[in-house]
Amino acid sequence: MVTITVDVEKCNGCGACVDSCQRRVLEIQDGVCVPVKPDMCRFCMLCVAACKPKAISVEV
Numbered sequence: 001m002v003t004i005t006v007d008v009e010k011c012n013g014c015g016a017c018v019d020s021c022q023r024r025v026l027e028i029q030d031g032v033c034v035p036v037k038p039d040m041c042r043f044c045m046l047c048v049a050a051c052k053p054k055a056i057s058v059e060v
Contacts, residue, residue: 001039001060002038002039002041002042002043002058002059002060003038003058003059003060004025004026004035004038004041004047004056004057004058005056005057005058005059006032006033006034006035006055006056007055007056007057008032008055009055010053010054010055011032011033011051011053011055011056012052012053012055013028013031013032013033014052015028015033016050016051016052017033017047017048017050017051017056018033018047019050020046020047020049020050021046021047022044022046023037023040023041023042024037024040025037025038025040025041025047026047033051033055033056041058043058043060045058
Protein backbone atom coordinates (compact mmCIF):
# COMPACT_ATOMS: atom_id res chain seq x y z
CA MET A 1 0.00 0.00 0.00
CA VAL A 2 1.19 3.50 -0.86
CA THR A 3 1.30 6.29 1.73
CA ILE A 4 1.09 9.86 0.44
CA THR A 5 2.08 12.58 2.88
CA VAL A 6 1.61 16.29 2.29
CA ASP A 7 3.44 18.82 4.45
CA VAL A 8 0.77 21.52 4.71
CA GLU A 9 3.38 24.00 5.96
CA LYS A 10 5.23 23.71 2.63
CA CYS A 11 2.27 23.25 0.24
CA ASN A 12 1.38 26.48 -1.55
CA GLY A 13 -1.75 25.09 -3.23
CA CYS A 14 -0.46 25.70 -6.76
CA GLY A 15 -2.04 22.50 -8.11
CA ALA A 16 1.00 21.29 -10.09
CA CYS A 17 0.76 17.95 -8.30
CA VAL A 18 -2.92 17.60 -9.17
CA ASP A 19 -2.23 18.39 -12.83
CA SER A 20 0.59 15.85 -12.96
CA CYS A 21 -1.43 12.95 -11.51
CA GLN A 22 -3.02 10.91 -14.29
CA ARG A 23 -5.02 8.82 -11.80
CA ARG A 24 -6.65 11.82 -10.04
CA VAL A 25 -5.30 10.80 -6.63
CA LEU A 26 -4.85 14.39 -5.47
CA GLU A 27 -7.10 17.43 -5.10
CA ILE A 28 -6.64 20.96 -3.81
CA GLN A 29 -8.93 21.52 -0.83
CA ASP A 30 -8.88 24.66 1.30
CA GLY A 31 -5.71 25.79 -0.45
CA VAL A 32 -3.61 22.64 0.08
CA CYS A 33 -3.05 19.32 -1.64
CA VAL A 34 -5.06 16.38 -0.27
CA PRO A 35 -4.65 12.73 -1.30
CA VAL A 36 -8.31 11.83 -1.85
CA LYS A 37 -7.76 8.45 -3.55
CA PRO A 38 -4.44 7.08 -2.23
CA ASP A 39 -5.50 3.54 -3.16
CA MET A 40 -5.38 4.61 -6.84
CA CYS A 41 -1.71 5.70 -6.61
CA ARG A 42 0.71 3.63 -8.69
CA PHE A 43 3.90 5.18 -7.28
CA CYS A 44 4.86 6.99 -10.49
CA MET A 45 6.24 9.91 -8.43
CA LEU A 46 5.10 12.54 -10.96
CA CYS A 47 3.40 14.52 -8.18
CA VAL A 48 6.64 14.56 -6.16
CA ALA A 49 8.59 15.76 -9.20
CA ALA A 50 6.00 18.48 -9.96
CA CYS A 51 5.98 19.86 -6.40
CA LYS A 52 8.41 22.80 -6.34
CA PRO A 53 8.17 23.35 -2.55
CA LYS A 54 8.87 19.62 -1.96
CA ALA A 55 5.69 19.23 0.12
CA ILE A 56 4.76 15.72 -1.09
CA SER A 57 6.34 12.42 -0.15
CA VAL A 58 5.24 8.99 -1.34
CA GLU A 59 6.26 5.74 0.35
CA VAL A 60 5.44 2.11 -0.32
